Amino acid sequence: QVQLVESGGGVVQPGRSLRLSCAASGFTFSSYGMHWVRQAPGKGLEWVAVIWFDESYKQYVDSVKGRFTTSRDNSKNTLYLQMNSLRAEDTAVYYCARDYGGMGTTFDYWGQGTLVTVSS
Amino acid sequence: QSVLTQPPSVSAAPGQKVTISCSGSSSNIGKNYVSWYQQLPGTAPKLLISENNKRPSGIPDRFSGSKSGTSATLGITGLQTGDEADYYCGTWDSSLSAGVFGGGTKLTVL
Numbered sequence: 001q002v003q004l005v006e007s008g009g010g011v012v013q014p015g016r017s018l019r020l021s022c023a024a025s026g027f028t029f030s031s032y033g034m035h036w037v038r039q040a041p042g043k044g045l046e047w048v049a050v051i052w053f054d055e056s057y058k059q060y061v062d063s064v065k066g067r068f069t070t071s072r073d074n075s076k077n078t079l080y081l082q083m084n085s086l087r088a089e090d091t092a093v094y095y096c097a098r099d100y101g102g103m104g105t106t107f108d109y110w111g112q113g114t115l116v117t118v119s120s
Numbered sequence: 121q122s123v124l125t126q127p128p129s130v131s132a133a134p135g136q137k138v139t140i141s142c143s144g145s146s147s148n149i150g151k152n153y154v155s156w157y158q159q160l161p162g163t164a165p166k167l168l169i170s171e172n173n174k175r176p177s178g179i180p181d182r183f184s185g186s187k188s189g190t191s192a193t194l195g196i197t198g199l200q201t202g203d204e205a206d207y208y209c210g211t212w213d214s215s216l217s218a219g220v221f222g223g224g225t226k227l228t229v230l
Contacts, residue, residue, distance in 0.1 A: 044222070061219075095165070104155065105153075
């Protein structure tokens with residue numbers, strides 16, 4: 001069965017960096033685009049980034065452009081989100097999600113999420 | 121402020137039907153497919169509807185989706201207490217080149 005497991009969250013001071021990982025299993029990871037979606041405490045979902053199956057296309061929400069970078073290692077079935085210059089407003093649960101691969105942008109499987117808290 | 125607009129809350133009695141609206145624009149819903157997600161308290165979101173109206177395997181036919189122009193609608197019939205959750209619509213915005221979600225709708229089954 002498809003499984004996505006995020007890790008790497010924690011408490012970090014403003015301005016510092018953190019790298020999240022998403023370990024994938026149960027499907028051919030190298031064939032699917034992947035997304036990062038975050039949810040601030042008590043708030044709604046916010047799309048963060050997408051990376052195509054072969055890393056040929058990456059895109060980010062404006063609020064993280066220039067600070068966050070997503071990448072993947074298809075040999076390790078792992079997705080990454082490098083977060084630099086973190087701000088208090090980046091505090092959220094970060095989910096990785098698989099792109100359905102059909103028409104449109106659809107997230108068909110989600111991880112359990114990892115909490116990032118940016119605080120001094 | 122979310123790009124897609126949903127009502128903050130809806131409610132109905134068990135066994136009844138409810139609809140949740142999602143309003144967008146020509147650059148998002150008007151141009152791309154819409155999906156719907158259910159988020160039960162304390163859990164990750166779960167895909168309910170893809171490509172405007174397709175139900176993934178395991179999703180009961182009590183859940184349905186539709187789209188017209190720049191708006192989409194999620195319908196839930198035969199409401200159960202277990203349906204109490206937050207529901208989100210989502211799509212791609214071709215002008216922003218970004219994924220976008222609605223602000224979420226909290227469903228209460230009275």
